[in-house]
Amino acid sequence: MRLTLKVWRQPKGATKGHFETYETDGVSPDMSFLEMLDVVNDRLTLDGQDPIAFDHDCREGICGTCGMVINGVAHGPERATTACQLHMRHFRDGDVIHIEPWRAAAFPVIKDLVVDRGALDRIMEAGGFVTAPTGAAPEAHSTLVPKEAADAAFEAAACIQCGACVAACPNASAMLFTAAKVAHLSRLPQGQPERYGRVVKMVATHDAAGFGNCTNIGECAAVCPKEIKLDTITALNRDVISSTLFQ
Amino acid sequence: MTQTITETENPWIDAPSGTGPVLTANVKADGKTIEEMWDAHRFSLKLVNPANKRKHTIIMVGTGLAGGAAAASLGELGYHVKAFCYQDSPRRAHSIAAQGGINAAKNYRNDGDSVFRLFYDTVKGGDFRAREANVYRLAQLSVDIIDQCVAQGVPFAREYGGLIDTRSFGGAQLSRTFYARGQTGQQLLLGAYSALCRQIDAGTVEMHPRTEMLEVIVVDGRARGIVVRDMISGAISSHFGDAVVLGTGGYSNVFFLSTNAKGCNTTAIWRAHRKGALFANPCFTQIHPTCIPVAGDHQSKLTLMSESLRNDGRVWVPKQGDDTRAPDQIPEDERDYYLERMYPAFGNLVPRDIASRAAKRVCDEGRGVGPGGLGVYLDFSKAQGGPAAINAKYGNLFDMYERITGENPYEVPMRIYPAVHYTMGGLWVDYNLMSTIPGLFVAGEANFSDHGANRLGASALMQGLADGYFILPATLTDYIGANTLPPVSADHPAVREAEASVNERVQRLLDVNGTRTVDSFHRELGQVMWDYCGMSRNGEGLRKAINRIPELRAEFWDNVKVPGINEDLNQSLEKAGRVADFFELAELMCIDALHRNESCGGHFREEYQTPEGEARRDDDNYAYAAAWEFKGVGLAPVLHKEKLTFDYVHPAQRDYR
Ligand SMILES: Cc1cc2nc3c(=O)[nH]c(=O)nc-3n(C[C@H](O)[C@H](O)[C@H](O)COP(=O)(O)OP(=O)(O)OC[C@H]3O[C@@H](n4cnc5c(N)ncnc54)[C@H](O)[C@@H]3O)c2cc1C
Ligand code: FES
Numbered sequence: 025m026r027l028t029l030k031v032w033r034q035p036k037g038a039t040k041g042h043f044e045t046y047e048t049d050g051v052s053p054d055m056s057f058l059e060m061l062d063v064v065n066d067r068l069t070l071d072g073q074d075p076i077a078f079d080h081d082c083r084e085g086i087c088g089t090c091g092m093v094i095n096g097v098a099h100g101p102e103r104a105t106t107a108c109q110l111h112m113r114h115f116r117d118g119d120v121i122h123i124e125p126w127r128a129a130a131f132p133v134i135k136d137l138v139v140d141r142g143a144l145d146r147i148m149e150a151g152g153f154v155t156a157p158t159g160a161a162p163e164a165h166s167t168l169v170p171k172e173a174a175d176a177a178f179e180a181a182a183c184i185q186c187g188a189c190v191a192a193c194p195n196a197s198a199m200l201f202t203a204a205k206v207a208h209l210s211r212l213p214q215g216q217p218e219r220y221g222r223v224v225k226m227v228a229t230h231d232a233a234g235f236g237n238c239t240n241i242g243e244c245a246a247v248c249p250k251e252i253k254l255d256t257i258t259a260l261n262r263d264v265i266s267s268t269l270f271q
Numbered sequence: 272m273t274q275t276i277t278e279t280e281n282p283w284i285d286a287p288s289g290t291g292p293v294l295t296a297n298v299k300a301d302g303k304t305i306e307e308m309w310d311a312h313r314f315s316l317k318l319v320n321p322a323n324k325r326k327h328t329i330i331m332v333g334t335g336l337a338g339g340a341a342a343a344s345l346g347e348l349g350y351h352v353k354a355f356c357y358q359d360s361p362r363r364a365h366s367i368a369a370q371g372g373i374n375a376a377k378n379y380r381n382d383g384d385s386v387f388r389l390f391y392d393t394v395k396g397g398d399f400r401a402r403e404a405n406v407y408r409l410a411q412l413s414v415d416i417i418d419q420c421v422a423q424g425v426p427f428a429r430e431y432g433g434l435i436d437t438r439s440f441g442g443a444q445l446s447r448t449f450y451a452r453g454q455t456g457q458q459l460l461l462g463a464y465s466a467l468c469r470q471i472d473a474g475t476v477e478m479h480p481r482t483e484m485l486e487v488i489v490v491d492g493r494a495r496g497i498v499v500r501d502m503i504s505g506a507i508s509s510h511f512g513d514a515v516v517l518g519t520g521g522y523s524n525v526f527f528l529s530t531n532a533k534g535c536n537t538t539a540i541w542r543a544h545r546k547g548a549l550f551a552n553p554c555f556t557q558i559h560p561t562c563i564p565v566a567g568d569h570q571s572k573l574t575l576m577s578e579s580l581r582n583d584g585r586v587w588v589p590k591q592g593d594d595t596r597a598p599d600q601i602p603e604d605e606r607d608y609y610l611e612r613m614y615p616a617f618g619n620l621v622p623r624d625i626a627s628r629a630a631k632r633v634c635d636e637g638r639g640v641g642p643g644g645l646g647v648y649l650d651f652s653k654a655q656g657g658p659a660a661i662n663a664k665y666g667n668l669f670d671m672y673e674r675i676t677g678e679n680p681y682e683v684p685m686r687i688y689p690a691v692h693y694t695m696g697g698l699w700v701d702y703n704l705m706s707t708i709p710g711l712f713v714a715g716e717a718n719f720s721d722h723g724a725n726r727l728g729a730s731a732l733m734q735g736l737a738d739g740y741f742i743l744p745a746t747l748t749d750y751i752g753a754n755t756l757p758p759v760s761a762d763h764p765a766v767r768e769a770e771a772s773v774n775e776r777v778q779r780l781l782d783v784n785g786t787r788t789v790d791s792f793h794r795e796l797g798q799v800m801w802d803y804c805g806m807s808r809n810g811e812g813l814r815k816a817i818n819r820i821p822e823l824r825a826e827f828w829d830n831v832k833v834p835g836i837n838e839d840l841n842q843s844l845e846k847a848g849r850v851a852d853f854f855e856l857a858e859l860m861c862i863d864a865l866h867r868n869e870s871c872g873g874h875f876r877e878e879y880q881t882p883e884g885e886a887r888r889d890d891d892n893y894a895y896a897a898a899w900e901f902k903g904v905g906l907a908p909v910l911h912k913e914k915l916t917f918d919y920v921h922p923a924q925r926d927y928r
Contacts, residue, residue: 054566081532087363109674135840149472153465154424158344158740161422168433178426214424
């Protein structure tokens, strides 16, 4: 396949970037999207140019490191698929592909396609945990967890913290992420004692980090590679309201 | 520097007896049985007054399961912890990718499990090349790990009654593996990461993401700090502490293609090795039998299909060679379910090394399937419960397979082939997880300790968490309690020297400005390693590799092209540093493989096999951990031996028939 790439290039420290065009040939349909970029980067390197910086690690869709907007869609056109798991068989010979970083006030661009997602860690540090000191745990079977609750907690816990939800949201809100983290713990008995304090702290940190408000548009859930559902946010809102009663 | 070794020459030196570090496990539990050992040992360890702990800084490199669990637990004890990882968040460590599960001797199934049995299986599974005391402790702690994880909110799979579900996994006839669908690693790591977040919030842990450790600082013979590079600004700086812990994962990426994340590297442990930490059993690598086969030259990594699939899928190849029919056109009686045939007792569940070699053998016979004949079928068409049951158990893996291959595994059998997956070797540590550099501790996959020559499925997560949550908090406290450590000054000559060497190396890599990319060297090195130090090895091939690697290494330093500058986010420079270290490690792996004139576990030397083609161990001559001392690049390393004794599990040939 022959493709035309329009890739966002932004040197480190620069406030502005621009699209650079790269023609690339010999792309095999079995390549992953990142492998296609590897090939482009090899060529740039040998031509004495700076290769395109992009984040990645596991290349299996689980670590959440990769992330780029491909033709206007966070992680590209395939449903429930991270950029690293997207394969070139979904593109056609002659296609023009636009590649951009996540764009959000809370995710400053570091270089090219690499952004700083540290704000998501700050939300976790604000309360995304159960206070369970090492060594103090009771026997695992002392608390029964209904299968439905365990499964529902798992579905929320499948979030990989990639930030696609933020990139897709016109308000650049991280509410789907925050809601997934809150729901993971609030759906389990172990998460109950700190439930309402947790949600308040995490939402406050979310807002302070510069993420926008959620206005229920739903773009986030549409691009989520782990298919976190939009109603997770409804549950978060319920907990926020309840917190005013229980706090 | 290049060397050429001849047919008979051996490129290593045995340490003269009585020289060098004494390799004893340092178990302080005289006269105790193995069941009492950890308790007795712990009682002998020194404590540190809670009020004094915050005066002590611990440097924690790596925040995967081992490092993350340790950082959180040490922070909770009150230490001041400085933690480092190369990803942008600790939640992305490679532990996240573990799929299948974590073992624990809970005996929730009443199927005859016990701590002793998990211990027994692990020692045997490791082909009698692990230290009994460590393995027993691991089995003991496995039980507490599950409790800890559940308390943190890890959503393990449950049964309808609300109890935790388990499954049988990789080489075990019991159901002792706890899991969270196909993403156990992510869920356990989120548990450790959340505990870490709690400590960051509490101010005990200072987290430094996107920071790569490039050197250990050794002052007066003790590990006292590290030199790091800020991966965004390129700034090189030093951090000091009373002890340094490496939880930096495994080195499978020396093969270029492996199931590890792209950033997994050997740099942290290799730098420590160069500073005096012995490297044990470097050649013990695990080849995982169920990975998606290579699709083409562009391949950048390999993807594991969890071994749990072998619980329901049946492995087969056509009975005839060069059979080009589609799988559904091959009648039942023309299929060879070779694992069930060769190993009726364990069938598709034989341990990894055995399953991998069997796959290689049938492919070498010309019966492999798919492009290049490097694949075997893993077939779910007869799985119990049909597609619905399969989807509930493995849905995400099936989706992943389809995404990568473009084939629907509900309709066509999966094609799988072995791939490098895990490294049992690592820095040598004693029972306290301390390396031969006092004050340098090593946890998780980075150490050599518990899996011998072959790791059983679902036991790496267990080991990482045992090390991090339960062992280091006790043993590191002992070290702090037993030693008075003066502060290190930033202009101590050892600090200056370490920083200078990092700066010099970075500059050297940038200055070469040759004509080949880092990846092209890495691929070539990986191919040499796969061909000569991979699934099976022989003396002739290993000698070839030992001659070839230094040549390639010299070419790398002569002709690599690393664009850009240090003071930038420079991913080529990061890779180049890692590959440079892989080049040195690769040679040691081959030397280790050549010196070990036996087959054991994942180390299969073609010259040493039984008439049935199984590994033939040589307990008289090789029942030891081979711990290598660095003498300089291109110089013969010195071999030290930790003799292994088996008082509880008596060495026998593993038999899974
Ligand atoms: C695909 C796959 C599936 C697996 N499935 C299972 C399973 O089902 N069950 C099981 O028990 N095991 C499994 N394993 C093995 C297991 O996941 C690993 O052995 C284990 O998670 C390693 O944990 P760790 O904490 O030692 O290292 P890692 O999780 O690799 O963490 C390493 C840490 O060190 C940091 N680091 C590395 N180098 C540097 C440096 N130079 N400077 C700074 N930081 C550095 C990294 O940033 C990271 O934080 C699997 C492995 C793979 C590859
Ligand atoms: S690289 Fe890990 S999710 Fe894409």
